[in-house]
Amino acid sequence: MNSQQDARTVLHLFTEIAIVEHLLRNRYDRSSPAGMTTGQFGVLSHFIRNGRAEEKMALLAWAFQDSDDYMAEKVASLVQRGLLSTRPADSDPADLIVSITDRGRAAHAEALEAIAPEIEQLLEGIPMEDIKTSLKVVQDIRRTLDNLPDR
16 A cells, blocks of 8 residues: 555445445344345355356355355255255265255345335435446455455
8 A cells, every 4th residue: 555545545445345234234134035134145145146056065155254064054044944955965975065946046036126125225326337336346355355365
């Protein structure tokens, strides 16, 4: 960073991102569209966003930077509700293949539909070009975090 002002600006950006994440998580968890927590919704979103029907449990844990046990708990809660299914991996029966079900896709779509009016209200008055620019910056930060050597 070139200056103390730059460092303060970056810290302010990360603080704002953390505050927005916290406020959105709390709002979502309170209203619980489709009865899911943000963590559960995030797992379904991972499948939808990546266009994959299945993923190894270990790769899910890595993608979310969760412990294997914590991811297993999240997945088990979604399996219990019929939103995901699991089976042993052919290459390693100790690992599980996690698949999104049609019911999981429907629950994800239902949750998005339920929160759409609130999202529209939150973004009202913010030009779409500003949102696109913000998205690009946040994606660049996330990609850098994904590729840091300590992962």
